[in-house]
Amino acid sequence: MTLERFTRKLKAYAAYFRQKKHEEKFGITLFRVLTVTSSAERQRNLLSSAEAAEDLRRLKRMFLFTTEEKLSLARPETIFEKIWTVPASVEPHALFGEAPSENPNHDESITMQRPRLLTAKELEAFLRIDVKTIYSYVQRGIIPHMRMESNVRFSKHQVLQWFRETQLPAPTGEVPKSPELPRGFLYFC
Secondary structure (H helix, E strand, C coil), X not given: CCHHHHHHHHHHHHHHHHCCHHHHHHCCXXXXXXXXXXXXXXXXHHHHHHHHCHHHHCCHHHEEEEECCCCCCCCHHHHHCCCEECCCCCXXXXXXXXXXXXXXXXXXXXXXXXXXXXXXXXXXXXXXXXXXXXXXXXHHCCCCCEEECCEEEEEHHHHHHHHHHCCCCCCCCCCCCCCCCCCCCCCCC
């Protein structure tokens, strides 16, 4: 892919963000674009291209770059480590947290905190639903979850949103033993 074409793609992501299409379509407030390159030289070229585009400068925290060498498939948790570079910065950054910005107007800045992920046992205590039932929901694709190799984790935020969408009582109230759940629920794994 040429640098010009890549820059056009980044500009399209920036326009998508500015028009809040991600909120309409996915119901999320923030997102990041991760680019994994085959070499450090390719990473430098793509970063330079992103830095040169004036309309991308204000959203530079949205775009993160790394190399295949730094992102270990044997250790998937490296995605959360300081392996990412943002345009106009030489310091490595973690996926979550704030990257430095020259932007005085923080309205369009991207600041993300690491989400609180729960184990099935923690979710059992939170929802007061047996852990076997939780794993059954995971297997059937009913409850939102994420897989990290063989481990299953749950975003507390997504689970609460799932409760609202399925119109189940909140976990702080009485939770029915056999809730009616929608079929074909969209989930992340």
